[in-house]
Amino acid sequence: MKTKNRTTLFIDSEIIDTIKQIAINKNTTQTKIINDYLKQGIEKEPQKNKSKLKFIVKPDPNKNIDDVISSIEAPKEFDPVEAVKEIRTRKG
Numbered sequence: 001m002k003t004k005n006r007t008t009l010f011i012d013s014e015i016i017d018t019i020k021q022i023a024i025n026k027n028t029t030q031t032k033i034i035n036d037y038l039k040q041g042i043e044k045e046p047q048k049n050k051s052k053l054k055f056i057v058k059p060d061p062n063k064n065i066d067d068v069i070s071s072i073e074a075p076k077e078f079d080p081v082e083a084v085k086e087i088r089t090r091k092g
Contacts, residue, residue: 011019016030023030074080 019030019033023033026033
């Protein structure tokens with residue numbers, strides 16, 4: 001389950017006005033529009049800038065799990081056992 005965080009951002013009024021209009025036109029929320037745009041921006045970032053981010057994966061409907069398994073790379077210092085422990089701790 002994804003968690004949600006509340007934060008305060010100072011965004012130019014022209015950008016917010018545009019976001020509001022897009023949300024109205026798409027019959028959705030401003031939050032969804034902002035999240036979608038942020039995800040798109042993150043996907044376009046060079047990998048070196050995203051190396052500290054965990055578990056941000058864009059789903060590809062043309063791939064099955066077998067295609068994905070062999071393509072996952074982790075830093076050399078990555079410890080999968082510790083990662084599983086961390087995930088279990090967060091859920092508890």
